[in-house]
Amino acid sequence: MFxxxxxxxxxxxxxxxxxxxxxxxxxxxxxxxxxxxxVDAWYAGANASSSARLVTRSSVSLVxxxxxxxxxxxxxxAGIESVAAVNWFGGVYISERNFFPQFAIQAPAYLAxxxxxxxxxxxxxxxxxxxxxxxxxxxxxxxxxxxVGDAIPLRGTIFPGTWTFALRGIYDGADKTVxxxxxxxxxxxxxETVRKSNPRxxxxxxxxxxxxxxxxxxxxxxQAVDATFANSLAETLTETEKAFxxxxxxxxxxxxxxxxxxxxxxxxxxxxxxxxxMAMTARERYGEYxxxxxxxxxxxxxxxxxxxxxxxxxxxxxxxxxxxTFPLAAAFAEAMGTLFPVFFVxxxxxxxxxxxxxxxxxxxxxxxxxxxxxxxxxxxxRAVA
Amino acid sequence: MALPFSYVVxxxxxxxxxxxxxxxxxxxxxxxxxxxxxxxxxxxxxxVATGSDDNVVVIRKGAQTEVQSxxxxxxxxxxxxxxxxxxxxxxxxxxxxEPVVLISLPKRxxxxxxxxxxxxxxxxxxxxxxxxxxxxxxLPRPxxxEVIAGRSIAEGFRGAGxxxxxxxxxxDWTVVGVFDAGxxxxxxxxxxxxxxxxxxxxxxGYSSVIFRLADGSRFDAMxxxxxxxxxxTLEAKRETRFYADQSEALSKFxxxxxxxxxxxxxxxxxxxxxxxxxxxxxARTGEIGTLRALGFSRAAILTAFLTESLLLGFVGGAIGLAxxxxxxxxxxxxxxxxxxxxxxxSFTLTPGIVAASLGFALAMGFIGGFLPAARAAxxxxxxxxxAA
Numbered sequence: 001m002f003x004x005x006x007x008x009x010x011x012x013x014x015x016x017x018x019x020x021x022x023x024x025x026x027x028x029x030x031x032x033x034x035x036x037x038x039v040d041a042w043y044a045g046a047n048a049s050s051s052a053r054l055v056t057r058s059s060v061s062l063v064x065x066x067x068x069x070x071x072x073x074x075x076x077x078a079g080i081e082s083v084a085a086v087n088w089f090g091g092v093y094i095s096e097r098n099f100f101p102q103f104a105i106q107a108p109a110y111l112a113x114x115x116x117x118x119x120x121x122x123x124x125x126x127x128x129x130x131x132x133x134x135x136x137x138x139x140x141x142x143x144x145x146x147x148v149g150d151a152i153p154l155r156g157t158i159f160p161g162t163w164t165f166a167l168r169g170i171y172d173g174a175d176k177t178v179x180x181x182x183x184x185x186x187x188x189x190x191x192e193t194v195r196k197s198n199p200r201x202x203x204x205x206x207x208x209x210x211x212x213x214x215x216x217x218x219x220x221x222x223q224a225v226d227a228t229f230a231n232s233l234a235e236t237l238t239e240t241e242k243a244f245x246x247x248x249x250x251x252x253x254x255x256x257x258x259x260x261x262x263x264x265x266x267x268x269x270x271x272x273x274x275x276x277x278m279a280m281t282a283r284e285r286y287g288e289y290x291x292x293x294x295x296x297x298x299x300x301x302x303x304x305x306x307x308x309x310x311x312x313x314x315x316x317x318x319x320x321x322x323x324x325t326f327p328l329a330a331a332f333a334e335a336m337g338t339l340f341p342v343f344f345v346x347x348x349x350x351x352x353x354x355x356x357x358x359x360x361x362x363x364x365x366x367x368x369x370x371x372x373x374x375x376x377x378x379x380x381x382r383a384v385a
Numbered sequence: 386m387a388l389p390f391s392y393v394v395x396x397x398x399x400x401x402x403x404x405x406x407x408x409x410x411x412x413x414x415x416x417x418x419x420x421x422x423x424x425x426x427x428x429x430x431x432x433v434a435t436g437s438d439d440n441v442v443v444i445r446k447g448a449q450t451e452v453q454s455x456x457x458x459x460x461x462x463x464x465x466x467x468x469x470x471x472x473x474x475x476x477x478x479x480x481x482x483e484p485v486v487l488i489s490l491p492k493r494x495x496x497x498x499x500x501x502x503x504x505x506x507x508x509x510x511x512x513x514x515x516x517x518x519x520x521x522x523x524l525p526r527p528x529x530x531e532v533i534a535g536r537s538i539a540e541g542f543r544g545a546g547x548x549x550x551x552x553x554x555x556x557d558w559t560v561v562g563v564f565d566a567g568x569x570x571x572x573x574x575x576x577x578x579x580x581x582x583x584x585x586x587x588x589x590g591y592s593s594v595i596f597r598l599a600d601g602s603r604f605d606a607m608x609x610x611x612x613x614x615x616x617x618t619l620e621a622k623r624e625t626r627f628y629a630d631q632s633e634a635l636s637k638f639x640x641x642x643x644x645x646x647x648x649x650x651x652x653x654x655x656x657x658x659x660x661x662x663x664x665x666x667x668a669r670t671g672e673i674g675t676l677r678a679l680g681f682s683r684a685a686i687l688t689a690f691l692t693e694s695l696l697l698g699f700v701g702g703a704i705g706l707a708x709x710x711x712x713x714x715x716x717x718x719x720x721x722x723x724x725x726x727x728x729x730x731s732f733t734l735t736p737g738i739v740a741a742s743l744g745f746a747l748a749m750g751f752i753g754g755f756l757p758a759a760r761a762a763x764x765x766x767x768x769x770x771x772a773a
Binding site for chain 2: 016017020021023024027028031035060061062063064090096155156157158160161200231233235247250251252253254255258259262265266268269270272273275276277279280367
């Protein structure tokens with residue numbers, strides 16, 4: 001009982017210093033957690049993808065469309081259940097700053113492939129029966145205060161003109177990994193309008209989402225699809241939805257790597273601060289340590305005392321930092337709106353934060369503990385802080 | 386009378402480990418702060434330098450990038466015949482009608498695909514961009530499946546190096562040359578013959594029309610002429626403006642993210658400085674009492690401790706900046722959200738960033754040192770001497 005009490009008393013000898021150090025660790029651990037969560041959010045699309053879905057697009061790049069009649073041919077490939085054409089719309093809502101993804105979809109087929117998009121039956125019916133209808137995610141609707149029945153104008157950047165949609169439904173996600181900030185409308189409506197204004201661009205799909213019967217066959221089915229269109233005017237590239245999403249992540253990898261690197265820099269900073277605290281603390285107490293040694297305590301015991309103090313402080317502050325991460329993440333998600341559609345602190349992040357606080361405590365104690373353990377009794381007693 | 390500067394310096398030297406750890410913490414914060422600003426500056430500089438003030442880019446109304454845009458042949462010809470366009474050495478108007486598309490190419494190192502801009506150019510296209518120089522190989526012959534690649538692309542992507550072939554649009558294209566565009570956005574593009582590109586990609590129209598103004602100040606008149614013409618559904622922008630707009634979102638994103646990260650990190654470093662300075666004051670209580678008894682004023686004590694803390698900040702800032710300036714050798718290649726295409730840029734250190742970083746470091750030192758210095762200055766002579 002004596003030893004823990006001694007450690008605790010030691011911690012509170014310099015209340016201000018302990019408080020400041022703890023505050024620093026709380027901030028560092030919390031910001032480490034937020035940065036990790038930002039990186040996780042980047043991968044959200046890939047994590048939410050299903051292994052039963054493939055994406056077929058032009059092999060040249062995403063900006064090249066595929067002819068609509070490919071849908072029929074893809075459907076004939078063995079192992080394929082359903083196909084839906086999808087187009088990226090890239091419209092502007094009022095001003096460029098209001099960015100959110102908009103997709104033209106072949107609605108019945110697409111929504112059947114995405115059971116995680118939850119839509120009330122009445123709203124689903126209303127959406128299917130209205131050609132100019134659209135549905136939006138709950139987060140998106142909340143951000144702009146949309147209600148079912150509202151007219152939503154979008155200025156096309158890829159498809160010229162102003163397009164007005166009637167909001168027929170607001171969807172929820174089956175769980176928190178589902179992106180609830182997307183806007184969907186009918187591909188047929190887009191196609192009809194484009195055919196009238198620019199016939200050459202009609203009957204073209206940006207990509208096809210394909211549902212396969214057996215996820216284990218994804219590789220074979222993908223190859224079969226691509227083989228169907230090999231040496232045609234528009235060759236295709238088929239990959240799993242996850243690989244497709246990851247290819248977007250890979251394009252911005254440099255930024256991601258930077259954020260990850262920076263999340264470790266904050267740990268280094270706090271390690272320096274904490275090591276400084278422990279070094280000062282130990283230096284002030286060399287006399288005491290020498291006295292303890294003179295009384296018969298071993299060097300290892302003294303080193304253990306310093307390590308325990310350092311670990312205790314780091315872990316206590318670390319846990320407080322973890323606790324702070326959750327409200328901070330919620331506030332950050334609120335402020336970012338639809339930019340990070342999926343934003344939550346994962347268990348892995350919490351485990352890493354705990355590990356980081358442990359490491360900070362251990363590293364900070366290393367040099368002072370080693371020095372104190374080796375200090376000669378005579379030198380220690382003579383030392384002046 | 387003020388305390389000598391050497392007194393301040395020696396105090397820091399006397400506690401080497403503590404000083405080093407505090408300075409190290411600050412240096413890391415300044416390093417992050419400076420590199421982020423350098424990244425944003427590098428991106429802006431690359432894209433701003435891409436444009437030339439007398440060049441005008443004409444794209445379809447509402448389109449934000451050349452890839453999204455479409456200009457059919459009739460519209461392109463109308464623009465081409467507008468008065469006010471400069472003529473080249475060969476006596477023909479300096480107009481380039483260009484198809485611009487994105488293709489996905491695997492990166493040389495990781496093999497992961499990324500989007501690369503392919504631009505079809507004409508002879509006038511080279512005249513419009515004098516910064517583009519062939520550094521290896523030669524220009525493509527018109528009417529052939531030959532292309533040239535920008536330096537960043539040639540280095541970063543498979544098949545894009547000299548004498549290699551890239552396959553797109555069901556054809557193999559030979560890279561006959563590598564060009565340097567003086568660290569502009571064109572370094573991240575592949576260029577080929579415009580008509581060949583149109584055929585290969587089965588396009589009926591161009592993506593953009595670029596021309597040089599005969600008189601740079603007549604831009605507004607030209608723009609009105611284009612935008613008021615009922616046959617044209619196009620808009621005109623100065624090339625500088627056009628490319629600067631494209632850097633906006635990404636550089637804002639980098640700046641916002643970086644500044645908020647640095648500010649949060651700086652709290653940690655300020656706390657470090659505060660702990661050090663409080664300890665420094667506590668350890669020298671007797672000394673402070675002696676100094677006061679000798680006649681040094683409270684202001685002198687306050688100044689000395691503040692100087693000590695500012696010096697910590699300054700040294701930390703200088704080390705952080707030195708580290709950051711090494712980053713200038715590194716170039717980054719990532720996707721620009723707005724154009725959806727790969728863009729290479731390098732960390733760029735500007736005088737503004739140096740000033741901002743040092744200011745930031747000094748501010749950290751000041752905030753960290755003020756309270757401890759005030760405590761030292763407020764000490765009563767008798768108490769301080771007794772504490773020793």
